[in-house]
Amino acid sequence: MYRKKSFHFISKFNFAVTLLIQIVAWNSALSGQVRIESETMSSLRSNADFQMEAPFYEFLSGNFQDDSDRLNLTADFSVFKEFASGKDDFTIHLLNGSYVLVPETLKIKVGRSFESQNAIRAHMMDRLAAEIELWNHQVELGAFIGKEQRLELHQAKLSALVYGSYAQYITLGENPFVARAKLQRRNYETVSASDEVVTELNLQKTVPVFHSTAFLASTELNVNTGNLNRAEGGADVRLSKNKLLRLRVGTYNLEPQFGVEQPIFTIFSQGNLNEVSGQYEVLLGDRWITSVLVGADQYQVQSPDVSLGYRAEAELKYNARIFSTDFALYNLNSYGGTVYGARTWFNYHFTDRAKLYLGLDYTHYQKVTSSNRGAYNSILGSGYQFSPSLNGDLAVELNSNNNLVYDLRGVFRITYFLWTET
Amino acid sequence: MIYRCFSIIFILFSFMSIGHADNSVQGSSIILKKFDHDRHNLKVFKKGTFLCSKCHYFTVDAKTLEVFPEERLSALTFKLQAQQMCHQCHKTESIEFKSTPKECVNCHDSRDKVAIVMPLNHKSNSWKSSHTMEAKIEGNKCFNCHYEANCVKCHSHRNDVKQANHPRNFRFFHSVDARLQPHRCDTCHTKSYCTQCHLRGK
Numbered sequence: 001m002y003r004k005k006s007f008h009f010i011s012k013f014n015f016a017v018t019l020l021i022q023i024v025a026w027n028s029a030l031s032g033q034v035r036i037e038s039e040t041m042s043s044l045r046s047n048a049d050f051q052m053e054a055p056f057y058e059f060l061s062g063n064f065q066d067d068s069d070r071l072n073l074t075a076d077f078s079v080f081k082e083f084a085s086g087k088d089d090f091t092i093h094l095l096n097g098s099y100v101l102v103p104e105t106l107k108i109k110v111g112r113s114f115e116s117q118n119a120i121r122a123h124m125m126d127r128l129a130a131e132i133e134l135w136n137h138q139v140e141l142g143a144f145i146g147k148e149q150r151l152e153l154h155q156a157k158l159s160a161l162v163y164g165s166y167a168q169y170i171t172l173g174e175n176p177f178v179a180r181a182k183l184q185r186r187n188y189e190t191v192s193a194s195d196e197v198v199t200e201l202n203l204q205k206t207v208p209v210f211h212s213t214a215f216l217a218s219t220e221l222n223v224n225t226g227n228l229n230r231a232e233g234g235a236d237v238r239l240s241k242n243k244l245l246r247l248r249v250g251t252y253n254l255e256p257q258f259g260v261e262q263p264i265f266t267i268f269s270q271g272n273l274n275e276v277s278g279q280y281e282v283l284l285g286d287r288w289i290t291s292v293l294v295g296a297d298q299y300q301v302q303s304p305d306v307s308l309g310y311r312a313e314a315e316l317k318y319n320a321r322i323f324s325t326d327f328a329l330y331n332l333n334s335y336g337g338t339v340y341g342a343r344t345w346f347n348y349h350f351t352d353r354a355k356l357y358l359g360l361d362y363t364h365y366q367k368v369t370s371s372n373r374g375a376y377n378s379i380l381g382s383g384y385q386f387s388p389s390l391n392g393d394l395a396v397e398l399n400s401n402n403n404l405v406y407d408l409r410g411v412f413r414i415t416y417f418l419w420t421e422t
Numbered sequence: 423m424i425y426r427c428f429s430i431i432f433i434l435f436s437f438m439s440i441g442h443a444d445n446s447v448q449g450s451s452i453i454l455k456k457f458d459h460d461r462h463n464l465k466v467f468k469k470g471t472f473l474c475s476k477c478h479y480f481t482v483d484a485k486t487l488e489v490f491p492e493e494r495l496s497a498l499t500f501k502l503q504a505q506q507m508c509h510q511c512h513k514t515e516s517i518e519f520k521s522t523p524k525e526c527v528n529c530h531d532s533r534d535k536v537a538i539v540m541p542l543n544h545k546s547n548s549w550k551s552s553h554t555m556e557a558k559i560e561g562n563k564c565f566n567c568h569y570e571a572n573c574v575k576c577h578s579h580r581n582d583v584k585q586a587n588h589p590r591n592f593r594f595f596h597s598v599d600a601r602l603q604p605h606r607c608d609t610c611h612t613k614s615y616c617t618q619c620h621l622r623g624k
Contacts, residue, residue: 117561
């Protein structure tokens with residue numbers, strides 16, 4: 001399932017950094033807040049070839065922030081093992097630190113990071129970055145240089161050298177204006193791929209209309225080709241404290257690039273994809289949330305054919321201390337077919353520590369390939385809180401679909417959360 | 423492999439041996455226990471610009487800085503509710519308090535406490551899909567409560583046990599959804615992810 005990777009160098013580097021983190025964590029001179037999350041899960045099931053599978057996953061993450069707010073360390077790892085086939089994998093998703101060199105002004109960041117807010121089309125990146133804040137924190141300027149990593153199932157590792165800079169301006173007050181701009185260059189290692197310079201501009205303005213209204217806009221432009229990759233706009237209109245109207249409109253056109261991993265967009269669309277969606281949501285008291293969402297997407301498949309698809313979803317949630325439930329109906333339609341479905345979820349705490357849950361999901365689909373079938377998914381499980389930090393789950397899944405008429409799975413999961421201070 | 427094992431063991435051991443995994447503290451601590459008056463004396467109150475009367479029922483003589491208790495002090499310790507007292511400095515855009523730590527987790531230091539102060543938009547049914555633009559525009563604000571691993575949990579972790587991003591039935595109708603919104607797939611996947619199944623005749 002995962003391809004094996006040679007991590008000899010990284011394992012040693014990781015070992016060294018882990019020791020460093022350990023030393024820092026044990027040093028009583030450093031006081032701060034520690035957050036640790038561990039999620040362990042495994043499943044026993046049969047695959048489509050009627051062979052038993054027993055995948056095991058461990059996801060471990062941690063964060064340390066010292067009391068002076070100057071030092072911050074973050075790590076995130078995942079371990080995979082499939083006991084039947086013997087495949088295993090180990091991935092470092094995050095391993096980075098930041099330090100405020102000059103209080104309230106200059107911050108240095110180093111390590112493997114996801115960079116969701118500073119990079120364009122965020123991916124894991126081994127980077128060195130610096131940030132400065134000016135003018136009473138209203139202006140933020142930053143720059144980074146790094147090696148981008150894209151790790152995906154059975155995907156040839158694609159990496160690029162990335163240089164980027166970003167700037168943010170925010171006004172003060174109850175209705176702030178936020179502008180965030182990014183400029184980024186990717187130098188691909190593949191000789192045949194051309195370098196890519198991309199810029200992104202994001203704007204947000206809150207206005208005191210109705211209860212509150214926020215206008216948002218985001219664009220992404222390929223500077224080399226002049227192609228507008230993406231332009232999105234929207235409004236979150238809070239009609240009252242309990243009623244929300246969310247509107248979004250966007251146009252997308254990701255270009256294929258020879259020698260580089262191609263976006264899935266290019267498989268289907270030969271031009272701009274235009275999208276519009278709206279959602280109306282109502283909070284009924286403290287416990288009920290109901291919403292309706294509709295959206296439409298239009299793009300050119302192959303000249304002169306144009307695809308026009310829509311989606312609709314209605315959802316109702318009830319959330320109380322002892323009992324919670326969720327019920328949703330969904331409908332999708334595209335030139336690939338039509339999908340109708342209903343899903344529901346029940347969660348019941350029959351003691352302070354123990355709970356039972358039941359999930360049901362039925363989907364009926366009719367595809368252009370004339371496939372006209374249903375797929376059924378159900379899960380019945382119980383959870384127990386061994387302590388405020390430690391929870392265990394044991395569940396049974398029963399599914400029925402095109403692959404397996406009877407798909408029975410056993411699932412177990414243990415989660416551990418620790419928020420503490422050193 | 424041995425380095426991986428040792429790394430995991432060291433990480434687990436180092437974090438779990440840190441400080442006090444004292445569940446009773448997490449369960450019973452109240453917000454005001456987080457308040458360190460001595461530290462505030464040193465960093466804020468000592469400068470003479472932040473008077474006792476801001477939080478307490480004291481009257482301060484502007485010239486002599488002599489403090490006189492008010493009658494209400496016999497009944498109430500504080501002028502404001504705890505939340506208002508703390509937020510007037512720690513959750514304000516005022517230039518006067520620009521240096522004040524603003525991260526929510528400084529005081530709301532457990533998952534349960536942070537969940538209580540969850541913003542209203544997080545409770546939206548579609549927050550998972552609509553947080554994209556918010557994260558692009560003002561992603562730094564997320565780190566008042568979250569840390570980077572929370573992004574990675576959905577965007578980078580891959581497992582087929584927990585139905586985190588796609589329901590179990592998605593495999594059977596994803597062709598319809600991919601033709602409806604092909605640009606959405608690109609958030610996490612690329613073309614080669616499709617070929618691993620589709621070129622193997624699956």
